[in-house]
Amino acid sequence: MACDATNENAVNELRRRKGRAGKPFAVMFANLTTLKRYCEVNEEEAALLTGHEKPIVLLKIKAKTNIAHFVAPDMDTLGAMLPYTPLHHLLLDQADEKLQAQYAPPVLVMTSGNFSEEPIAIDNEDALERLAPLADAFLLHDRDIHVRCDDSVARVDGEELVFLRRARGYAPYPVSLPFDSRPTLAVGGELKNTFCLTRDRYAFLSQHIGDMENAEVYESFEKNVEQLSHLFRVEPEIVAHDMHPGYFTTTFAERLNVRRVPVQHHHAHIAACMADNKLDNRKVIGLSFDGTGYGTDGAIWGGEVLLASYADFERVAHLQYLPLPGGDSATRHPWRIAVGYAEALGLELNDLPFMQALDAKAVEIVRQQVRKELNAPRTSSMGRLFDAVASLGGVRSDVSYEAQAAIELEVLSKQFVNGAAPYPYQIKDGIVLLGDLLQGVIDDVRSNQPAGLIGARFHQTLCAMAVDICKSTRNDTGINEVALSGGVWQNQTLLTLTRERLSNGNFVVYSHNQTPANDGGLALGQAVIANYSS
Known part of the structure; x- marks a missing residue:
């Protein structure tokens, strides 16, 4: 068109x-x-x-x-x-x-x-x-x-x-693996789907397929799996898939008559970054920041710090669990996330400008959902934290495409980011507590600070938080390598700040080059993990 x-x-x-x-x-x-x-x-x-x-x-x-x-x-x-x-x-x-x-x-x-x-x-x-x-x-x-x-x-x-999307001109050009692989099919995630076939020391990633919720996209996925399997002469002995039981890709994997390996979403992200950088099977500190991933405890993960290798992972820190009123539907309405987080943390919002445009009955319904724990699943998502801050700052209360509020917040932040002071935060027993951070945002809104400055301070806070956790983990483990993966790292401002600060702290930092940091690279991580599963 x-x-x-x-x-x-x-x-x-x-x-x-x-x-x-x-x-x-x-x-x-x-x-x-x-x-x-x-x-x-x-x-x-x-x-x-x-x-x-x-x-x-x-x-x-x-x-x-x-x-x-x-x-x-x-x-x-x-x-x-x-x-x-x-x-x-x-x-x-x-x-x-x-x-x-x-x-x-x-x-x-x-x-x-x-x-x-x-x-x-x-x-x-x-x-x-x-x-x-x-x-x-x-x-x-x-x-x-x-x-x-x-x-x-x-x-x-x-x-x-x-890459933000790897397709025409690049796919299915292979990623070279640092080990010999068995014939493997990894079916990727539900959003921004790609799949991956491995053979010998090659991983063939498909072009961008799309969001699997659409029946025609799913049909396209099935056709492409068949075509690339034939093209590269891969008859899978293993199929790797996301742990989420409700994904269409999981259902597809269950129909295949080969050994299945379920893979945790954020572990796959870190493994993808490791394979992208041709690392061998050693442990790294993985900062896996994204919007949604099914956790081993059944909660919605997304702000995760992992000690990870291809073979296994340990969750060493994460954002505080907070309620997501309405579940997935809240991602289209960041105001609901902001109101839900504030209700759970006991923060007052009624006088803030963004609240004046909201329907009072809808706001009360969200608060009741949080109080009664009705359709308000727990999440540690970094993407949802971006949504909440963007809404509190008056950037956007509703979105028309994924990550719109976060993207617009970053755009506004760029002119203020150098020298912006981070908000206060606490890390207790591996949990990043968010009450002080969000109260700081609310205080800045009340004092009429521009949304760009609020966003800049927020970016600086996340950078400081990431560096603090990495230093603490290094002190405990001696591990000095950090892998950055997940869709949040497509935020160039946050990526540049964090990578520079970690490098100045004598960390070796890895990010994505051959594959996207978002779910478009997920299948590569699933494939390499499946090859190290017992």
């Missing part, structure tokens, strides 16, 4: 039809010269943009461009890419340099041919029927598409490539 990225009406109409309220769109530019009029581009980013893989690259957008605001609302970055098919070149007139000298080439939103949360249409007949309400016109082709494959999304971190 394409539209004029400089036309606000066209972009808004595409959002309306596609059902994509706020998530940023990617933009295609005719060439690097045109792109540089709109975005800051360094040498490493230019090399990535012009390489043969042609991913979408996150770039800092320049001030006062004519890109429509609603292409990437409330963002300071833009997902930019260059043409990678002959059709793209024709659309953008890149082939005619004389024409380009006379007028500025068009700048186009380029997004997948689907409604939000549905698989990409890959068949002409299906597209004409299913996407008729979405597209004004169709350009059809007689060349069949056999496999759905999204664009890869990446950014440059220093001089390193970092």
